[in-house]
Amino acid sequence: MNKGIAVYPGSFDPPTNGHLDLIERGSKIFEELVVAILRNSEKTPMFTVAERLEMLRELTADLKNVSLDTFDGLMVEFAKSIDAKCVLRGIRAISDYEYELQMALMNRKLEPTLETVFMMPADKYSYVSSRLVREVAQAGGPVKGLVPEVVEQKLREKLAPAYKLRDPQIIEVPRKRKKKA
Ligand code: PNS
Numbered sequence: 001m002n003k004g005i006a007v008y009p010g011s012f013d014p015p016t017n018g019h020l021d022l023i024e025r026g027s028k029i030f031e032e033l034v035v036a037i038l039r040n041s042e043k044t045p046m047f048t049v050a051e052r053l054e055m056l057r058e059l060t061a062d063l064k065n066v067s068l069d070t071f072d073g074l075m076v077e078f079a080k081s082i083d084a085k086c087v088l089r090g091i092r093a094i095s096d097y098e099y100e101l102q103m104a105l106m107n108r109k110l111e112p113t114l115e116t117v118f119m120m121p122a123d124k125y126s127y128v129s130s131r132l133v134r135e136v137a138q139a140g141g142p143v144k145g146l147v148p149e150v151v152e153q154k155l156r157e158k159l160a161p162a163y164k165l166r167d168p169q170i171i172e173v174p175r176k177r178k179k180k181a
Helices: 017-029 049-059 075-081 094-110 130-138 149-159
Strands: 002-010 030-038 066-071 084-090 115-119
Touching: 002 017, 002 075, 017 030, 017 066, 017 084, 017 115, 030 049, 030 075, 030 084, 049 066, 049 149, 066 075, 075 084, 075 094, 084 094, 094 115, 130 149
Parallel strands: 002 030, 002 084, 030 066, 084 115
Antiparallel strands: none
């Protein structure tokens, strides 16, 4: 167990099973893990910060050394304000690496004493991202298994009645009839 506080910053719009997997892994190696939601992202979020906080609160209720916070501006400044010594970020695939490396090195330039630690979520979540979850849900597709149930429910509420989340269905393709001789 690493002494001290680590921060896991992100948008969490919405939290996915991949995020939760990383939070659980992080909580095992850091004495205290602060999951921090960026408040002022340029993107138009699907969920308000309050909604994301509420979902994360429910999802992390059993993890005693995990707490939640929000931040604005530079992440390194927030990390400093809570005395965090490490930043936790997830890397799912090689495609994440370039962006994460760039961000970690920029953060190091801004605050050389803050270390970034990368962890990999379970491989079954390697393709899961908040963006794709939003896209699938908005198109009415199933997100079961990709997000926790509470998030699935919130997506259902958020997107209903314009869209309906369906369970996976087998679509039967009608067979061609043989022509009568
Ligand atoms: O979940 P995301 O959207 O990949 O998280 C990105 C996040 C929030 C960690 C990153 O955008 C961030 O730290 N933003 C705060 C602004 C900042 O500190 N920028 C300089 C770091 S490159």
